[in-house]
Amino acid sequence: xxxxxxxxxxxxxxxxxxxxxxxxxxxxxxxxxxxxxxxxxxxxxxxxxxxxxxxxxxxxxxxxxxxxxxxxxxxxxxxxxxxxxxxxxxxxxxxxxxxxxxxxxxxxxxxxxxxx
Amino acid sequence: xxxxxxxxxxxxxxxxxxxxxxxxxxxxxxxxxxxxxxxxxxxxxxxxxxxxxxxxxxxxxxxxxxxxxxxxxxxxxxxxxxxxxxxxxxxxxxxxxxxxxxxxxxxxxxxxxxxxxx
Numbered sequence: 321x322x323x324x325x326x327x328x329x330x331x332x333x334x335x336x337x338x339x340x341x342x343x344x345x346x347x348x349x350x351x352x353x354x355x356x357x358x359x360x361x362x363x364x365x366x367x368x369x370x371x372x373x374x375x376x377x378x379x380x381x382x383x384x385x386x387x388x389x390x391x392x393x394x395x396x397x398x399x400x401x402x403x404x405x406x407x408x409x410x411x412x413x414x415x416x417x418x419x420x421x422x423x424x425x426x427x428x429x430x431x432x433x434x435x436x
Numbered sequence: 437x438x439x440x441x442x443x444x445x446x447x448x449x450x451x452x453x454x455x456x457x458x459x460x461x462x463x464x465x466x467x468x469x470x471x472x473x474x475x476x477x478x479x480x481x482x483x484x485x486x487x488x489x490x491x492x493x494x495x496x497x498x499x500x501x502x503x504x505x506x507x508x509x510x511x512x513x514x515x516x517x518x519x520x521x522x523x524x525x526x527x528x529x530x531x532x533x534x535x536x537x538x539x540x541x542x543x544x545x546x547x548x549x550x551x552x553x554x
Contacts, residue, residue: 324479353542362440362525362544363480376532376539410480414540423529424470425542427480 322347324428326411332434333401339433341396345413346426352394353425354386355410363410369394398433406435438463442526442545449516449552457511457548459500459526467528469493469502469509474523474547483511483524516552523547 325344333339345352351370355363365378369388388394392413398405412425443458461469471483471493484493489504498513509526526545531538 351540353540355544360547362527362546365541365543368539368541370539376541378541412480412542423540424482424485425472425480426482427472429479 324411324413324426326409326428326431328431329429330432330434332436334436335401335403337401338397338399339401341398341409341411341431341433343394343396343411343413343428345392345394345411349413349415349426350392351414352388352392353412353414354394354396355412356380357408357410357430359407366396401435403435406433408432438467438528438530438541438543440526440528440543440545442524442548445523445547445549447548447550449550451518451552451554452515453552455511455513455516455520455550457524457526457550459509459511459545461507461509461526461528463507463528463530465530465532467530469500470527470529470542471498471500471509471511472525472527472544474525476522480525516550518552518554521550521552523549 327342353368354366357363367377372388383399385397408430410430411428414423439462468487470485472480473483484495486493486502492501500511525547529542
C-alpha cells in the first residue's frame with residue numbers, strides 16, 4: 321500500500337526564483353493538503369484541494385499556488401522565493417471530505433526547501 | 437480563529453517514567469482532536485484521535501481524553517520507553533463550507549520534543 325510520496329526530497333533555490341513541489345496521495349485518497357513547517361514549529365496550513373479545486377486557504381500570499389490533477393496528485397508552486405520560504409513542505413492526503421472532518425491526515429516525508 | 441497551545445519542550449524523562457504533555461485548544465465549532473508524532477528522520481504520523489467530548493483516544497500505550505469543559509486534550513503514557521523519543525503535535529480538525537464546497541482544516545500546535553533516557 322503506497323503511502324504519500326513527495327518529490328524532490330531536498331531543493332536549493334535562490335531568492336526570486338520559482339519552485340514546484342509534487343505530491344502523490346496515498347492510494348484511495350482524493351483530498352490533498354499542503355503544509356509549511358518551519359524549523360522547530362508545527363505545520364502551518366497552506367491550502368487544500370479536492371475535486372481539482374482549492375477548497376480552503378490558510379494565511380499565505382498569492383505567491384503560493386497549487387493544482388490538483390484528475391489522478392488526485394498535486395503540485396505546490398511558490399513564485400518569487402524569499403529567504404523566509406525556507407522550510408519543510410508537507411503534503412497530506414485524506415479521504416473525501418464527505419466522510420466527515422474526523423478523517424485523519426496521512427503525511428509524506430516532505431520536501432526540504434532552502435532559499436539562499 | 438482556531439488555535440492549539442501545547443507545553444513547550446524539550447521534555448526529558450527517564451525510561452519507565454510517567455508522561456504528560458498538556459494541550460489546550462480554541463475553536464469555534466466542534467472539532468476532532470488528534471495527536472501526531474514525528475520520529476527522528478520520519479514523517480508525521482497519527483498517534484491517536486478523539487472525535488467528540490469525553491471520547492478517549494488510545495494507541496501504543498498513549499491516551500488522551502477530549503475535555504470540552506476545559507478545552508483540553510492532554511497526552512499521557514504510564515511508562516515511557518526510549519523508542520518514544522520524538523516530537524509530539526497536538527492538532528484539531530474543523531470542517532466548514534466555503535465557496536464551492538466543503539473543506540477540512542487542521543491546526544497544529546508547535547510541538548513538544550520528548551527525550552527518554554535509559
